[in-house]
Structures are given as structure tokens and as C-alpha cells.
Amino acid sequence: MTSNEPKKPAAAGDWLMPAAEAAARGLIAIRRCLQCGRNHYPPREICPFCLSDRLDWDVSEAAEGVLLAQTLLHHTNEENFRARIPLRVGLIQLQCGPTVVAFLADGFATGDRVTIGARLDERGRPVLAAISPSPSAGTNR
């Protein structure tokens, strides 16, 4: 695949395809329960709050959150990450509730507000990344 071709989602379980298709369009999809209304992540077929199986996706361009913790990886177990080490990764609590793991740029401080977007990685998996610090970055350090 050349870099000019649009990335296609890797084959996934059918019920997960909407998240991959959203990521292929640069959109983030977060699971929401139609019964209790709560969001969760990682996505499930059963709501972990009320056990309903009536679930849908909230699809949007970005999700807001707060950086809870971060790490700078100096070691990876996969060849395809070797060239990108050291690599910064964060744990972010989204405003809508759940906590996500996402790629992070340098310069975020724990407690910063961050905006999270989605894309497909080189293997066609949806991944999340902090797009940029939001304008109010720097509060609550």
C-alpha cells in the first residue's frame, strides 16, 4: 500500500467495524449504552454498567479529556515501533467518562486537558491520539 491510498480497516468482528470505519474517516467512535446512556471503553457488546446489549456508537471528530498519566517508552516488543522509540503514550479520562490509552505528543503535563482523535494505524487498526493541547492547557497541573 502506498501512502497515497486511503487506509482500509483490518478485518474485525462485525460489531466492531463501525469503530474502524469511523477511524478510517478520521472520526472517533466511543461505545454508548442505549439503555442507561453511559459511555464505556474499550468497546463491549454488553454494557458494563447495566448489562444491556442495546449499544451504539457516539461518533465525533474528537473527544475531550484530561491526561491522568503518561509514559515515555524506551523499549518496544514490536519491530514496527523501533524507529519511533522513544514514544510517548498517555492514559486519558474522557469527559464522557471512560479512560483511554492514546498516543501523546511531547509537551503535555499530567492534568492537562487534551483532545483525542482517531485514525487507522499501519495495520488497519483504529488507534487514538492526542491531537493537540486544547487552549486551556496548563490548568490543574
Added chain:
Amino acid sequence: MSQIGDTYVPARGYDDVVAAVPVTVPYLRRSEHGAAWFLGRALAGLAEGSGLAKDSIDGLTVSSFTLHPDSAVSFTQYVGLSPRVLESIPTGGACGVIALRRAARAVQAGDANVVACLAGDTAHASSFRDLISSFSTFARDYVYPYGAGGPNQSFAFLTDHYMRTRGATRADFGKLCVAQRDNARLNPLAIFREPMTLESYLASRPIAEPIHLFDCVMPCAGADGILVMHRWRAEQIGLPFVRILSTIERHNAYPEDAIQMRGGWVIDRDRLYAEAAVTTADIDFVETYDDYPVISMLQFEGLGFCAEGSAPDFVRRNTFTIDGSFPHNTSGGQLSMGQAGAAGGFLGLVEAIRQLTGAPLGAPVPKARIGLVSGFGMINYDRGLCSAAAILARV
């Protein structure tokens, strides 16, 4: 909807069910053997150590990550055992205490006479990567694609958060690591026995900041096992044994916490001490699950040795060597012995039984009468899900 569980119903005690014959198949950095070899050697060690014929073992628990695609069931055929109780215990770092619980209840109920509890794994060039890249769907699809850091990465988040909110420093973590290495000095089975200084700890290279090399356990191959049976049977065949005063386990505790700051011990510790009729002051040594020093600190807090968030101060006020004020991980722990997969969940258990029967691998804890073994297992997404603990007593 109604909720139950608010009323405290004490668990039945373990009567005269005892644990005996701690066995370790020496850990190796790499092995060409399969997991079944390690488990099988541990089973042979239990038969040899007890003098019991293999067929006298009528209960079996198996914990292993690398036995797949084989299972506890296929392992019975592999080693020619015909147990009437069989448990597969997939709780990683909590599997030792949980195997002990399952086995003790089976013996107590008369479902089995002698239960062999086994945990073991092999390690070859790609086995660790194979394990962590497909540990669970959440780990595989929602953590691993972010740099393939494995457990170091998830524990780095917890460590970062703990340091920031609780004021722990790398020197606090280092103090625990240095003490454990000192405890390993006389343990012939420890992979790492050379002294570690705080300076060398602090100078170790970063792996997943704030985690550095000497915070991490060395993945390796090996196995551990114990036997659980009635006291009269152990006495009849002349085996040293320990009493099981009380045990707890909990899974997916506090899912509402945005990041893990505590484990399930917090929910169940009152029960643990009440049912054993002891307090923290009665505990002579503690074996925590030490895959990273921050997790030992969560166990000190969760098990009530210090208040929530105060483990850094507790570490500064105590010493953790065998002859210290708080003897901890007395065989050197996983940080010195290595992490042989699921056997890591047994390491503290076999050491506690050894200490309480007067046969430690290394040095004995002076006058040890009561030991506490704690387990912590299975970092599935952003946190370890299984917690367990047992209080054991010298006879």
C-alpha cells in the same frame, strides 16, 4: 433491584486442612522445554517430596500461560493422572493463593484427599512477545497497538500517577528492590544474587518512564507447586506443613476508579484478619506480588500495614530485609528470582510455607510464626484485576 452482600457473613474456617511440600523447578532464563515439562517436573517433585504415589494425588490445579493449546484437562493425560477434582486457575499473580483456596475447600468437603497445585511456564525467544501481544482482547487491541510496551507500559501509568499523587520517589522504590536483592543473597535458586546498590538502581536505564530496568522482573521459565491435604494425613506420612488461617480474593475491584490506586484487598482485609483472629501486628513477614515495586506499595496499603497513600512514608520508616523491621519478599521475590509466568503467582506462597516449616531457600526470618502471602494478577487493560491474600501459620 435489591442488593445483597452488605451483611458480613464469615467464611467457614479451614479446620485441619494444611499446605505442605513446597516445590520449585529451578527458574531458567530460556528453555527448550515445553510448559508441560515444567509442570510435570513440579508434579514429580510433589510426589517425591511427599513420598506419595502419583495415584494418591486425586485433585489438581493448573496455572500456566504457555501450556496453550493444551489445558489442565489435557495435562492430566500428559502426565497420566486421574484426579477427581480439576481446576484451571488463570489468575496470574494471584493464582497461588487462589489455588490454595480452591484446593483447601475441595479437601475440606471431601471432594479430594490430596490436591497438587501447580503453576509453571516455559520461556523461549518469542514466548514473552506471544503472551503479551495477545494477553486479552483489551490488551491486544487497546493497549498493545500503542507502542507494544507490554505490562511495563500499563504499570508505568500506575507508577507515574502514584508518584505524582502520593509523593513516592524512585529512591523509595529502590529501597524495596535493594532489600529484596539482599534477601536473595543466600537463595541458590535466585537468578540475580549479586548485590544491588541504590546507586545502581537509580542509574538503571529507562524502559517505560518512570519505570526503569531494575523495577522490572525478568521473564523466565520455571514452575512451583504445593500439596494440600488433611492434617492427619500429613502427620501420618511425616510431612512438615502450615495451617491456613484465612484467605481472600477479589476480582475487578473498584472499576469506578479512573486509574488504579488500590486493589481488592481494601474490600476484604477486615475479613482476612478477623477470620484468622490476628492483626497486622501479628504478621511476622509478608510476601507481596512484586512485579513492580509500586504494586508492593499498594499491597502494604491495601492489606492495612499503612494507610492508603502512605506507603512511601512506611517504606522510609521501615527496613525490608529478612532481619529488618518488616521482613518482605524473603526469597528475593520475583525481582531477584525472575518471573516464570504463572509461577510468579506461587513464588510468595512456596516461600511462606518454607519459612513457616523452617526450610527457606535462603535465610530464615527469626522466630517467624505467621506469614502473609499476597497476590495481584492480570493487567487486562489499565489495571491489575485479581487480588488475593492468605494468612498462614506455623504449627
